[in-house]
Amino acid sequence: MRERPTPSKLCLLIVSDSDADRLLNRLVTEGFPATKIGSTGGFLRRGNATIISGVPDHAVDRVIEITRELCHARREFVPVQSLPFVGDGGFPTEPIEVRVGGATIFVLDIERFEQA
């Protein structure tokens, strides 16, 4: 098996459940180690997935490119009644437009990487 480079950046990709497995497969196929974690969006409280991938600096753009290719955003109207904080005030009563699908991407510096 090929020696893997020490990761220096942690890509944190929050994506919809329906795109997560395809994204995970593609990352791994292209040689980027990745872990999928089940997560929940705080606003819609829908299940989504967070994929973490530790890669060398030069691979970050490719990880983002793959993510953009496989995760497409669309707009959806959501009834306010379905939101968990309805009644808190401050939100309109008519359906609100939200972005679903797509990806929210964070890239963090890795201070230290060890495997035991």
Ligand code: 2BA
């Ligand atoms: P949720 O928090 O469930 O948010 C789902 C979508 O609802 C958001 O899509 C956005 O279009 C809308 N939205 C969120 N907060 C809102 C608000 N206060 N008022 C009106 N509309 C609001 P995305 O921005 O694509 O975010 C998708 C998911 O990515 C989020 O799910 C959350 O799980 C994560 N996320 C986004 N930004 C984040 C951040 N800065 N930190 C941590 N997680 C984040």
